[in-house]
Structures are given as structure tokens and as C-alpha cells.
Amino acid sequence: MPKCLSVALAVAFVLTGLAAPAPAQPGGEPQPAAPAVGTQAPAGPDLRRQVSDVRAVTATIACFYGPHIEQAEARRLCTAQTRGKLLDTAVAQFSHDPEVVRSGLQGQDLRALADSLLRPVVSGEEIRPGRDGVAVRLTLRAETIPGALPERLAALAASPELRTAALAETAVRDRQAAEARMAAVPFAADRAFAAREMADDMRRDAAFAERSLAPGMSIAQVKELMGNPAALKQAVIGPESYLCAGYGKVWAVFRDGQLACLRSRLDYVRRYDADCHCAGNYATILKND
Structure with missing residues (x-):
């Protein structure tokens, strides 16, 4: 078979699209929503005031600490660091x-x-302990309790x-957050979680492929189940x-x-001068035709 066919197959794999069926449109006019059953909550100024006084603040941080720091201490340090970020967010809001x-x-x-x-x-x-340290995402x-802000303002004044x-x-908390930042390994937490999530995704893909794919399937059928591949190789x-x-x-x-x-x-075989095939080390073959 000419080599151009191999190239054509690779291009076909990339370009193969999956036409999703258009959702059926229900016939007839849309029905009006049924009226709510039950009593309505009072919408007076007191209730509106309480709702407006409630403030929710959230902060998330990923931290990584070296192998000399125990898991419990890593969690404590990351909590202090996250508490500092939470306070920064609250200050900006208030x-x-x-x-x-x-x-x-x-x-x-x-x-x-x-x-x-x-x-x-x-x-x-x-929390994800590893050989190089402990990664914590918190x-x-x-x-805030409704009405707490004006009361606290008056009390402090x-x-x-x-x-x-x-x-x-607050100075103590800020110092603890600064110490936690100093103890952390910069940028390592994001890499640790990304690597772990990538490995988990790869394991799930492999298990799904073993269950779902069968010899004889076309490129389009495999792509429908697995999506676009992360890598492509070809050989004649x-x-x-x-x-x-x-x-x-x-x-x-x-x-x-x-x-x-x-x-x-993939397994390189010298006589083929290629690794894209179904020969070679059969211990690496999960399914075969």
C-alpha cells in the first residue's frame, strides 16, 4: 500500500467529525409554568437588610512542603496560608x-x-503525600452574620x-501566613496536583479503552468513544x-x-524499523485481532 495512504489515514483521524443528532423539538405551544404553592416570604426592608448584610468569602490555595515537614504540620501551614488569602479577599470586599x-x-x-x-x-x-513532600489543597x-459589621465597627471605635x-x-495571623509561605516550595503544589490528575486521567482512559474498544472498529468509532488522541504515529x-x-x-x-x-x-522492532504495529513484545498487547 502506498505511503500516501498512511498519511491520508492520519489526516482522516484528525478530521473525522462526529455529527451529533439535533435534539427533537417538542410540538405544541409551551405551557405556562404552574403557580408556586405555599405562602410567600415577607419582602420587607428588614429581610432585605439581613440578606444584603450576609457576605460569603471563599479562598483556595494549593501548598507544597518538603519531605522534612510532616503531613499534619503541612496541613496547619497551608491552613494559615489560606486564612491569609481569605482575609485579603474579605478586606477587599469590606x-x-x-x-x-x-x-x-x-x-x-x-x-x-x-x-x-x-x-x-x-x-x-x-492532601497528597509523595516521595518529595506533601501537597495540600485547601x-x-x-x-458574616447579618448586622455584625455595624456592631463591630461601633465596638472598635x-x-x-x-x-x-x-x-x-490579626498581626499574629499575618505572621503565621507569611511563615507558611516561606516554608512552602514555590510553584510545586500546582505541578504536583496537575501531574496526579493527569496520571488519574490516563489510568481512566486506559481502563475505558480496554472495556470499550474492540478490534475491527473504524477510526471514527474509536474517536467517538475516546476523542482526539494526545499523540499520533504512523508506519508503512x-x-x-x-x-x-x-x-x-x-x-x-x-x-x-x-x-x-x-x-x-509501542514496541520498536528492528526488522520493521518502526514501533507502530501489532508485533514485538506481546506482553504489551492488551487486545488483538
């Missing part, structure tokens, strides 16, 4: 509040005010002792044209446009 603007509060006083109103809870947590969420204590407490061996589509930990090997085998990895 700074635009009309009551805060009227009070003239700013700088560390504004930071202490926001800090005193936060009661964070962990809403998401993932999400904290906090909501009326009591210098309370203001001093709030400033000192005698009269046969091979196309290998890589899906993470599994390779779909097509012979003359039909799935011939599934492999865990």
Missing part, C-alpha cells in the same frame, strides 16, 4: 461597604475589622483596648499501513483504517 467608607477605617484597622468578623470553615480539602469559606487586641490578633510495513493513536497509557493501533490491537506501549 473596603467598598458604605458604612466602612463613612467610618474612614483603612489599613491595618480595616484588616483587623475584617479578621474579627471571619469565622472560616474548611469546605474543601485534599478551601476555606466564611460568612468605642474601645481602644478592643481595637488594640484585634490589631494584635510492506503492503500494510499503520496508524497509532496514543491515549495516555494505551495505544490504539489501526491497520489499514481498522483497529488491529490495543497496546500499553
Whole structure:
């Protein structure tokens, strides 16, 4: 088979589209929605005031600490770092509040005010220990109690002792967050989670391919199930044209446009001067025709 056919097969794999059937349109006119059953909640100024006073703040951080730091300590450090980011977000939010603007509060006083109103809870947590250290991804969420902001503003303005204590407490939290940032390995957390997620995706793809793909399938059928491959290779061996589509930990090997085998990895064979085929190390072949 001419080599141009191999190239044509590769191009066909990339260009093969899957036409999705258009959803059926229901006949007739749309029916009006049924009226809600039950009593309506009062929409007076008090309720609107309470709803507007509720502020939700969320912060997520991924942290990575070296092997000398225990898992529990890594979690504590990442919590401190996430708490610092949560406070930064809250300060930015409170700074635009009309009551805060009227009070003239700013700088560390504004930071202490926001800090005193936060009661964070962990809403998401993932810890992944590894040979090189511990990766932690943490999400904290906090909501302010309705009416708490004006009360706290008045209390801080009326009591210098309370203001001093709030400033000192916030300074401690800021120092803890700074120490946590210093202890973390820069940029390593995102890489650790991305690598783990990629490995998980590859394992899922391989397991799905083993269950779903069968020799004899066309390129279009495989693409419908697996999507576009991450890698493509091709070879012409005698009269046969091979196309290998890589899906993470599994390779779909097509012979003359039909799935011939599934492999865990490609295997170079000297006499073919190629690794895209269904020969060689049969321990790597998951399915064969």
C-alpha cells in the first residue's frame, strides 16, 4: 500500500467529525409554568437588610512542603496560608461597604475589622503525600452574620483596648501566613496536583479503552468513544499501513483504517524499523485481532 495512504489515514483521524443528532423539538405551544404553592416570604426592608448584610468569602490555595515537614504540620501551614488569602479577599470586599467608607477605617484597622468578623470553615480539602513532600489543597469559606459589621465597627471605635487586641490578633495571623509561605516550595503544589490528575486521567482512559474498544472498529468509532488522541504515529510495513493513536497509557493501533490491537506501549522492532504495529513484545498487547 502506498505511503500516501498512511498519511491520508492520519489526516482522516484528525478530521473525522462526529455529527451529533439535533435534539427533537417538542410540538405544541409551551405551557405556562404552574403557580408556586405555599405562602410567600415577607419582602420587607428588614429581610432585605439581613440578606444584603450576609457576605460569603471563599479562598483556595494549593501548598507544597518538603519531605522534612510532616503531613499534619503541612496541613496547619497551608491552613494559615489560606486564612491569609481569605482575609485579603474579605478586606477587599469590606473596603467598598458604605458604612466602612463613612467610618474612614483603612489599613491595618480595616484588616483587623475584617479578621474579627471571619469565622472560616474548611469546605474543601485534599492532601497528597509523595516521595518529595506533601501537597495540600485547601478551601476555606466564611460568612458574616447579618448586622455584625455595624456592631463591630461601633465596638472598635468605642474601645481602644478592643481595637488594640484585634490589631494584635490579626498581626499574629499575618505572621503565621507569611511563615507558611516561606516554608512552602514555590510553584510545586500546582505541578504536583496537575501531574496526579493527569496520571488519574490516563489510568481512566486506559481502563475505558480496554472495556470499550474492540478490534475491527473504524477510526471514527474509536474517536467517538475516546476523542482526539494526545499523540499520533504512523508506519508503512510492506503492503500494510499503520496508524497509532496514543491515549495516555494505551495505544490504539489501526491497520489499514481498522483497529488491529490495543497496546500499553509501542514496541520498536528492528526488522520493521518502526514501533507502530501489532508485533514485538506481546506482553504489551492488551487486545488483538
